[in-house]
Amino acid sequence: MLARIQLSDDEVTQLTGQLDAIVDNIAKVSEVATPDIAATSHPIAMHNVFREDVVGQTLTTAQALQNAPDADGDRFRVTAILGEEQ
Amino acid sequence: MSEIIRWTAAELGAKLAAGEVSSVEATQAHLDRIAAVDGDVHAFLHVNEHALDAAAEIDRRRAAGEQLGELAGVPLAIKDVLVTTDQPSTSGSRILEGYRSPFDATVVARSRAAGLVGIGKTNMDEFAMGSSTEHSAYGPTHNPWDLDRIPGGSGGGSAAAVAAFEAPLALGSDTGGSIRQPAHVTGTVGIKPTYGGVSRYGAIALASSLDQVGPVSRTVLDAGLLHDVIGGHDPKDSTSLPEAWPSFAAAAREGATGQVLQGLKVGVIKELPDSGFQSGVASSFHAALKLMEAQGAEIVEISAPHFEYGVAAYYLILPAEASSNLAKFDSVRFGLRVTPDGGGTVEDVMSLTREVGFGPEVKRRIILGTYALSAGYYDAYYGSAQKVRTLIQQDFDAAFAQVDVIATPSAPTTAFKLGEKIGDPLQMYLNDLTTIPANLAGVPGISVPSGLAEEDGLPVGIQFLAPAREDARLYRVGAALETLLVDAWGGPLLDRAPILGGNR
Numbered sequence: 012m013l014a015r016i017q018l019s020d021d022e023v024t025q026l027t028g029q030l031d032a033i034v035d036n037i038a039k040v041s042e043v044a045t046p047d048i049a050a051t052s053h054p055i056a057m058h059n060v061f062r063e064d065v066v067g068q069t070l071t072t073a074q075a076l077q078n079a080p081d082a083d084g085d086r087f088r089v090t091a092i093l094g095e096e097q
Numbered sequence: 098m099s100e101i102i103r104w105t106a107a108e109l110g111a112k113l114a115a116g117e118v119s120s121v122e123a124t125q126a127h128l129d130r131i132a133a134v135d136g137d138v139h140a141f142l143h144v145n146e147h148a149l150d151a152a153a154e155i156d157r158r159r160a161a162g163e164q165l166g167e168l169a170g171v172p173l174a175i176k177d178v179l180v181t182t183d184q185p186s187t188s189g190s191r192i193l194e195g196y197r198s199p200f201d202a203t204v205v206a207r208s209r210a211a212g213l214v215g216i217g218k219t220n221m222d223e224f225a226m227g228s229s230t231e232h233s234a235y236g237p238t239h240n241p242w243d244l245d246r247i248p249g250g251s252g253g254g255s256a257a258a259v260a261a262f263e264a265p266l267a268l269g270s271d272t273g274g275s276i277r278q279p280a281h282v283t284g285t286v287g288i289k290p291t292y293g294g295v296s297r298y299g300a301i302a303l304a305s306s307l308d309q310v311g312p313v314s315r316t317v318l319d320a321g322l323l324h325d326v327i328g329g330h331d332p333k334d335s336t337s338l339p340e341a342w343p344s345f346a347a348a349a350r351e352g353a354t355g356q357v358l359q360g361l362k363v364g365v366i367k368e369l370p371d372s373g374f375q376s377g378v379a380s381s382f383h384a385a386l387k388l389m390e391a392q393g394a395e396i397v398e399i400s401a402p403h404f405e406y407g408v409a410a411y412y413l414i415l416p417a418e419a420s421s422n423l424a425k426f427d428s429v430r431f432g433l434r435v436t437p438d439g440g441g442t443v444e445d446v447m448s449l450t451r452e453v454g455f456g457p458e459v460k461r462r463i464i465l466g467t468y469a470l471s472a473g474y475y476d477a478y479y480g481s482a483q484k485v486r487t488l489i490q491q492d493f494d495a496a497f498a499q500v501d502v503i504a505t506p507s508a509p510t511t512a513f514k515l516g517e518k519i520g521d522p523l524q525m526y527l528n529d530l531t532t533i534p535a536n537l538a539g540v541p542g543i544s545v546p547s548g549l550a551e552e553d554g555l556p557v558g559i560q561f562l563a564p565a566r567e568d569a570r571l572y573r574v575g576a577a578l579e580t581l582l583v584d585a586w587g588g589p590l591l592d593r594a595p596i597l598g599g600n601r
Binding site for chain 1: 293307332412420424429430433440442448452466467477478486487522540
């Protein structure tokens, strides 16, 4: 559900088996991940990067829309946000 | 076949500078080669129709007396994960078919500024997820050594392009081995720089804490020349390291003298015994170490007890980050949009678009990633994987207190047959056993050809790893071993690759 991918019944069957095997295998990380060990999110220690709050190089509207599946000239166009039951 | 395509990038650059050949001639020779062999190899997803114009412009600037860099006028293949303004960029996915970036990736812009001629975009596993290019939405690349075998992945297209003499140089990206493992199976050279050493701006992100862009080539010196062009700080990438780097080409040239091997301490990992490798891979590895030992290197056994957890940690961290990075393919701003019959909400359109636009491996990893990050599982999976990352870094720290570099075979086996592992994702994942720890720890790694496996005659690579920021050490050591091996072989390993296309 979180992945936002519609799946066919066949795909669900196949993925369930594969993901079970993968999850069984990767669950072994918890064997060595004891509470005393710190987590590393990033391979090289880095600090947040700041810059002056000035307008930099940005895309034009035309550039931003050039790859859009649908647009009205100034904005992206999408289908209904809410369904009827909502 | 034109002799131009056999030259290294360094040789071609020197002949261009001396006026012995023009960039138009060199570019045309490579375009002819692509036309002759790429029907069989399928290294390219797109061939740049503007390449000759770019080459002519370099020739014009040179004729006007402009001082150009060492690689000006040399053709360059570009992995399709890197966005380009003059060519489409798909990252091997159907969901980005026909996408045209409004900006160039920094490495592409820097290559362009240095006068390199972008000759085409290379094939890859979709969004760089895979070890064989079989997960490309546009069909697999074939290994120039045996067209029935995989060229490695995800950057199989870039490696096959340089191995098949379709380009002297290529750009790659390495998240868990995607530069080094293809180098191993194609008899070429590939480097994953230190994390942050090369800008990731404009590299379509797979796993942001692991991805690194790097050079793909036939020689260590050529890789160094390209690394010098693309490397260094980029304000557009907030993970880019600010410090200045030494010249990697200079390091390769220094390494070729062989003096670096005198007294060099080379660590060999106790927990990676020969039994984990195909016998020809293990014997090629040991033969290379013997050669280094004969030149004064000292082989030291080291322990890296947590490397065996690397693959597991990687397949939690990567899918978690990828599921987040790939959320941008939502059918709204760019890429494919597929609307259900009779319409539907944005959410329905998004789900159907992603069902149609993503291949099976991408779906597997996104679902795995959202699962690993979900409430209730986060600590057990993602949190534990991050701790394994700490343990692997500590293993590296302890090892590098004893040795200058670590050596491993670059991958467990030589190139396997197309189709052989596609149905078993777990087996496919184990291909990256020796390359993944470097990505988890951010340290640099190089794969250099070490020979052919005796049982199947296919290429084998040796991987060297160095501490973070010590990329130059890898160029010195890699070039030293390369020089010894090429002397022993009487010529480059690729001289022994089979003839392609009938006109070589």
